[in-house]
Amino acid sequence: MKDMQKYLELVSLYAQYAAAVDANDWEKWIDFFAEDCEYKVQPRENYERNLPLATLNLISRGMLKDRAYGIRETLFHDPYYQRHVVGMPFVLKTEGDCIISEANYAVFRTKLNGDSTVFNVGRYLDRVRCSDEGMKFESRVCIYDSEMIPNSLIYPI
Numbered sequence: 001m002k003d004m005q006k007y008l009e010l011v012s013l014y015a016q017y018a019a020a021v022d023a024n025d026w027e028k029w030i031d032f033f034a035e036d037c038e039y040k041v042q043p044r045e046n047y048e049r050n051l052p053l054a055t056l057n058l059i060s061r062g063m064l065k066d067r068a069y070g071i072r073e074t075l076f077h078d079p080y081y082q083r084h085v086v087g088m089p090f091v092l093k094t095e096g097d098c099i100i101s102e103a104n105y106a107v108f109r110t111k112l113n114g115d116s117t118v119f120n121v122g123r124y125l126d127r128v129r130c131s132d133e134g135m136k137f138e139s140r141v142c143i144y145d146s147e148m149i150p151n152s153l154i155y156p157i
Contacts, residue, residue, distance in 0.1 A: 006099070006130065007089075007091070009130075009134070009135055010089050010091070010099060010101060010128065010135065011088065011089060013032070013128065013134075013135045013137075014086050014089050014103055014124075015086070016032070017029075017032050017137075018084035018086050018105075020032070021082065021084060021155060021156055021157075022081075022082055022083055022084055024071075024155070026068035026071055026072060027068065029064070029068065029156060030061060030064045030065055030068055032136065032137055033061055033064055033136055033137045033138075033140075034061070034129055034136040034137065034138045035060075035061050036060065036061075036138070037058075037059075037060065037061055037064070037136075037137060037138055037139065037140075038057075038058070038059050038138070038139040038140070038141070039056070039057075039058040039063075039064060039137075039139075039140050039156070040054045040056065040057045040058070040139075040140070040141045040142065041054060041055045041056040041057075041141075041142045041144065041153060041156075041157050042054040042055065042057075042141060042142070042143055042144070043055065043143075043144060043146075043147065044122065044143050044144060044145050045147070047141070047143045055144075055149060055153055056153055067156070071154060071155065077151075077152070077154055078111065079111075079112055080109045080110060080111050080112070081109070081110040082107060082108070082109055082110075082119070082155050083107070083108045083110070084105060084106070084107055085105065085106045085107075085108070086103055086104070086105045086124075087103045087104040087105070088103065089101040089102065089103040089126075090102050090103065097129060097130045097131065098127055098128065098129055098130070098138065099126075099127075099128045099130065099135075100126070100127055100128075101124075101126050101128060102123050102124060102125045102126065103123065103124050103126075104121075104122070104123050105120075105121070105122060105123065105124060105142070105157070106118060106120075106121045107119045107120040107121070107157055117150075119149075119150065120142075120144050120146065120149060120157055121144065121145050121146065122142060122143050122144035122145050122146075122157075123142075123143050124140060124141070124142055124143075125139075125140075125141045125143060126139065126140050126141075127139040142157040144157070
């Protein structure tokens, strides 16, 4: 990517996304996505073998809103904090006003008793649309390396 300002905006998008999810700000989480979008959490094995099965597959902003509502209003679970550590995005290519990029991530969970564990590790594969309104994810695929997710996937990765 030749445009350093755009790259810095991409880095900021990744950092703001992680901060919003870690803060449980689900309305802000939704705003990171374009109207027509995809958010998928998929095991690496399925991704690499082109198998469609995903742990979570939301294919519109409306579905993201439903997920946010479910997190806030209907899901009951043992409370915990979540913290993302996200690597610098690597731009794979640009297509007009879209950036195809990826970044490694690690998500840690801390229970209220203070025990912290590694919850999920993998990489984001993103299609980011650049517009006058800023950058938005058209697609975010979270490809996780472990074969299983402990307990359940409640919060977005």
